[in-house]
Amino acid sequence: MYEVTFQFDNGESVTSFATSGENLLEVARKANVPIDAPCSGNGSCGKCRVRLLAGGLNSTKTRHITDAEYEEGIRLACRSTICDEVTIGVPDIASAYKSRMKVADLSSKDEIKIFEEAKHKVIDADIPLSNTMRVVEVLMNSPTLDDTMPDNERFERALKHEVNSNIARIPYSVLKKMPDVLRSNDFKVKAVIRQTEKDVFVYDIYGIDEKVIIGGLVVDIGTTTVSALIINMENGQVLAKGSTGNGQIRYGADVINRIIESQKPGGQEKLQRAIVDETLNPLIAKMCSETGFDPDHIYRMAVASNTTMNHLLMGINADPLRKEPYIPTFFKTNSLYASDISIHIHPDAHIIVSPNIGSYVGGDITAGTFVSMIWNQPTFSLFIDLGTNGELVFGNSDFLMSCACSAGPAFEGGDISCGMRATDGAIESCRIDSDTMTPQFKVIGEKDTKPVGICGSGIIDLIFELFSCKIISPKGKFVREGERIRHDHYGMGSYVLVFREDAGGEKDIEITEVDIDNFIRAKGAIFSAIRTMLATLGFDVSMIDDVYVAGGIGSGINMKKAVGIGMFPDISIERFHYIGNSSLTGAYTMLLSTQAEKKTYEVARNMTYLELSTVSGYMDEFVAACFLPHTDSRLFPSLEIADQKGEV
Template sequence: MYKVTFAFEDGNVVETFANTGDNLLEIAREANVAIDAPCSGNASCGKCRVQLKSGELDSKKTLHISEEEYQEGWRLACVSTVCADVTVLVPDIASAYKSRMKVADLSSKGEIAIFENVKSDIELAGIELTNSLDVVDVKMSPPSLDDTMPDNERLMRALRKYLNISRVRIPYSVLRKLPNVLRDNDFAVKCVVRTTPDDMFVYDIFGKDEDVLIGGLAIDIGTTTVSALIINMENGEILAKASAGNGQIRYGADVINRIIEQQKPGGTNRLQRAVIDDTINPMIQEMCKKAGISRNSIYRMCVAANSTMNHLFAGINADPLRMEPYIPAFFKTNSLFASDVGIAINPDAHIIVAPNIGSYVGGDITAGTLVSMIWNKPEFSLFIDLGTNGELVFGNSDFMMSCACSAGPAFEGGDISCGMRATDGAIEACTIDKETMEPTYKIVGEPGTKPIGLCGSGIIDIISELYMCGIIDPKGKFIREGKRIRHDQYGMGSYVIAFEEEAGSVKDVEITEVDIDNFIRAKGAIFSAIRTMLGSLDFDVSMIDHVYVAGGIGSGINMENAVNIGMFPDVPLDKFHYIGNSSLSGAYVMLLSTKAEKKTYELASNMTYMELSTVPTYMDEFVGSCFIPHTDTGLFPNVKQR
């Protein structure tokens, strides 16, 4: 048995023990140490880099670690095994994906503006922002020798009489409180209830003079990032907002690797606990602390996630999703409650799940479609959600078609050597001087924060700038020389955005030709999906009136740069609208409004799903899109002019 110590740049350490031959990445996972492994440990991504500080590791050399770096102690955790006591440094870039949880400052108008706009749009469409939760005051006569009715029946009788309801249900959590609350308040109480035309469910009971809050939790479970809101269900006020890395990412950056992990012994529980215990519940705790409320006062929850995340969250086998004919266990369900899956809110809270419409078009897209409002417009609109998968919806008030393409994790920093989520230290915007090739960049975080890596919006900017400045060619290869352009022993080029001495990490922040190639394939998947879907309808890009872009890949996307690299069609820039994390704002509206929830189910049932893998022309479109901006430059006349 050997001692294994994981050290971090902030001075913290995690100590654990392992046997001879135990894999270092698996040891880290067991110890809940965040080491980025998008490829789930098959040595293909090179992102699980750690530095050997003392002791020994049995670690083979790979192309991801140069000879010089190997001599400096750098190793890939996934190919390293324990053979003695050992201490390794986990650099910030290796753990950046599991970013320090971020709880939003709601005094910033920008944090809540999008949700206020969404509420306004939904109401203008004629959808009421009301729900079935309420607080009711109930006064009962105390029991006596002449009136020996038990407490639960006394409360049910009073509620039936008060609201003319035939059936009242009181769960165990309320029954436990009932005797004390009734007698401490002379049988005058407040009840938190859910009311339908013929049924009432009592969530909680309080004294008549207590201030009662009905809280709700909206959550977007992304493959890479989880975002959440706590709201006041009576008026829609946002009480707290937070985001964090999805703890499942240590089992792989994409859904396929996670499904494979789920099939291993104990895998279902590991994946479920990673997203609930390691991610969602800590976020709830911090948000409740920030808002000054009890987690038990959250009585309803809405989840918007892709089909695989829904299955992993619920602890349901997702393997059929990746096997032809790609059948999920459910598209929609109303059977989940907080106590079923271990969510740390009121145990009887009902969990609304935004409906999926296909194996790879999930509830995050139906929720996003709701708030994009394309279903309420006669003009033709394109909705694009950028994430680990790229999902598209095209249509108007008469019809909608959707599809999904495997863009990979590049838009959220995966498959990029210095890629990371849009959290503190991420370069989210960049320009490059055409003459000097010197960069100017904007970093997520407080003033003075040093760059650690690149998030999605920053990658888009940098590749566009490199191309428009003539530093790379349409294949993404470097064609200029300068102090910021390097070539390794294999001839692979890279561009240094921040040298080690000005960066907040232990190495230069740079983008390589391999990174650019990975991103070209990701953007190519998006554009070819757009062309394929439009082509199936005998449409072309000139017929698009609006393009709504969603995804939490930075504070915003420079649409011109996205067009420059051939990710989006070359249409007038005023047609583009960035709508932020539409999955979260859609979950927010579904949580707040019963009619919005029903409208989302309606949209899902009426949407046509196209499986791109069955379309013969898709691969040809994809190959043509794997250049900057495209092999057919006639599709991008404005880029050519610029």
């Protein structure tokens, strides 16, 4: 057995033990050390970079590490095995998982604007903004020798009279604190309840003079990123907002790799712990700490996530999702409570799960479709959610059709050597001077924040600029030379966006031909899915009235540039609308409004799911779309006109 020490940039360390020949990435996973591994250790992404600080490793040199970097001790964890006691440096840069947990400053109107707009949309659709949760005062007579009714019966009788209900349910958590709260408040209390036509459920009791806020938790579990809100259930006020990387990322960037990992011994428990113990609970604690809100006062939770994430969250076997006929354990469930999966909020908090539609179209899309309101419009609209899976919904108030395509993690920075999610230090937009090939860019964060990587919206900009400046060919190959153009000993070209001395990390921020190819495949998956779904219905792109684009890939996509690389159809730019994280916003409306929750279930029931893999011609469409902008230039007439005018 050898001692393996993992040293972090902040000075902390973790020590584990391993046998000779054991894979370093697997050792890190067993020790709960977060090393970004989007390809789940198959050596293709090159992101599990670590530094050999002391001792020895058996490491295979790959194209992802230069000779100079190898001499400096840089290794790939997935291509290294233990042969001695060793100390490993784990970097904290440009990582989808280790990107810093962030709690938003709610004094900024931009942070809450989208949720205020969502409330107005719900009201405009004649859906009331009310739910079954409320606070009531319960007044009782104190017991005497002549009135010896037990506390729970005394409380139940008064509560049922107050709310006009025949049945009241009191859980153990309330029963335990009841004698003290009643007596310290002279049998005059407030109760947090959920009231339905059938009964009233008591979540908590307080003293009559205490200020009580009914907290609700909204969570969007993305494959790469997790976002959350704490809200006041009575008025919809956003009390806290935060985001972090999904702790499951080190088990693979996509759902298939994670499902495969979950099938290994103890795998389901590992994947569940990664999302619950390492991601959700720390994020909840952080938001509550910074706002002074007690997590035990969160009495209801809404979750919107894809079908696989839902299964892994609950610790349910997800393997049937990846095997024909691709059947999930559930589309809809109302039987989940916080205590069932150890979420650190009130143990009796009911968890609302936005309903899934298919094996690869989940509750995040249902929630997003609801809040986009395309189901409430007579015109034809296209809803696109850009994430690790690209999901699409097309239709109007008469019909809805959905499908999913395997876009991969490129839109969220995965499979891109300099990629990262949209957080501090990410380049989110850029321009390139056609003559000098010098870039200008915008970085997320404070004014002097140094760039450490590039997020999805920035990658779209960068590839468009490289193509329009004729630095790369329609196949994504470099065709110009200059200070910023490099070629490795394999002949692969790259463009340096930020030189090492100006970056916030240890290396240049560059995009390679492999990166560009990965992104072309991702955008090709989106465009070919759009064309295939429309063709199945007998439509073409000219019949699209509006396009709603969702996903947390940046503060906003430059739609003109997205069209310019062939990701979106060539229709009027005015028809495109970026609506941000619609999954989170949709789950927010579900939590706040009981009728919105019911309507979301209805939207899911009325949606037809198209399995693209069964559609003949889809692969031909995909191959044709893996080009800038497309092998058929007639599909993008506006680009030819702009090129002739010198506007591209």
